Amino acid sequence: MSVLAAGGVRPAGAPVLSGDLVDAVRERLRGTAPGDDELVRAVEQVARDRGAVLGSAVLPAAVQAVRAAILGAGPLQPFLDDPRVSDVLVNGPRDVWVELDGRLTQTDVDLGSDDDVRALAVRLAAADGQRLDDGVPTVDARLPDGTRLHAVLPPVAGGCTLLSLRVVRARTLSMPELVRVGTVAPGLVGVLRALVDVRANLLVSGATGAGKTTLLAALLAWAGHDERIVVIEESGELAPQHPHVVRLLARRANVEGAGRVDLAELVRHALRMRPDRIVLGECRGAEVREVMAALNTGHDGGCATVHANTAADVPARLEALAALAGLSREATAAQASAAFDAVLHLRRTGPGRTRRMLAEVAVVGRTRDGLEVSTAVEADESGVLRRGPGWRRLADRLGIAGLTSLGPGTTSDPPVSPVPVGRAP
Structure with a gap:
């Protein structure tokens, strides 16, 4: 991560991938529980089908971004991976905060539209087998890595879908x-x-x-x-x-x-x-x-x-x-x-x-x-x-x-x- 001069925080080094590439990889892996090797092969094949070759310098970052988009928290995943971050709070597509080293800091992450934030919340809830829709507009869930998720959909949430992610760290202090x-x-x-x-x-x-x-x-x-x-x-x-x-x-x-x-x-x-x-x-x-x-x-x-x-x-x-x-x-x-x-x-x-x-x-x-x-x-x-x-x-x-x-x-x-x-x- 890098702290920007404007005061925002953003994950560093993550490539920007087109939505259709991510969707194509998701479709290719549908119904499977892909490991690292399967994910790498899927990304390479989808890129090749589009006439692109991902070199050794780009492929690992691309795979990491696709993994976050399909299996993790999308653009928020680098924050969850940062050991200094304890909470990630989403108030809107461009209103994302993290608790970094014990202090709340606004980021410059752009999650797209209100519908994109809602889709992210629904997908994360589904990872724990939880339902999140108009009939059940709030959820407490646990992601596969142990992260705790709380999400609220509109109209219970005032404007946009609200997400709160509490990171669970494997390392303990003596x-x-x-x-x-x-x-x-x-x-x-x-x-x-x-x-x-x-x-x-x-x-x-x-x-x-x-x-x-x-x-x-x-x-x-x-x-x-x-x-x-x-x-x-x-x-x-x-x-x-x-x-x-x-x-x-x-x-x-x-x-x-x-x-x-x-x-x-x-x-x-x-x-x-x-x-x-x-x-x-x-x-x-x-x-x-x-x-x-x-x-x-x-x-x-x-x-x-x-x-x-x-x-x-x-x-x-x-x-x-x-x-x-x-x-x-x-x-x-x-x-x-x-x-x-x-x-x-x-x-x-x-x-x-x-x-x-x-x-x-x-x-x-x-x-x-x-x-x-x-x-x-x-x-x-x-x-x-x-x-x-x-x-x-x-x-x-x-x-x-x-x-x-x-x-x-x-x-x-x-x-x-x-x-x-x-x-x-």
């Missing part, structure tokens, strides 16, 4: 890398390691794009290599560096309304798969009941993520989700306080909110008023830590009840001498 980029304060590493080692049940919270999945993957990499981790997700985003991870993926109903397998059902199946740790990629519905039940039946070391603005908002979020499963506020407080030991809350900060950081470690408890999440440790943007009212309960859970401080960089009132926690990254 804990030392998270420390280096400022996501995790060095003084918190020992606490996090201790939480994994004592098999605490963890709830990772934060807004969309705050880094919940990235942090969770780094934590799971610390799990013993003799442990079996069963991961349950809507899309395969979580990729911990661990030798024994099995994955269960939810499936939406097909165009005929059949074949749906939801997260709650997968949690129940996971219990029969001899898990050492059960991990739910994201709690966003009634499946929270099954997760809390699983973590209350001897399956310790489990993890889940949830959307929340602050750690203090987690109780309200859990109550809202549990209500979808028919649980009362009192039942939710009883289940959640027994199921989860700690909340790890991330937020986006810094100029343009481009930096992701672990801002708070909190403990979960129950009071007469209901579920309570109490801050144990909070970090500021410079990495300085401060103990909160939940610190003693966290220390007790980690088996370090005699500890008086987190280590260098920690502030407290009154000051105390530093004592290291856990192991280094």
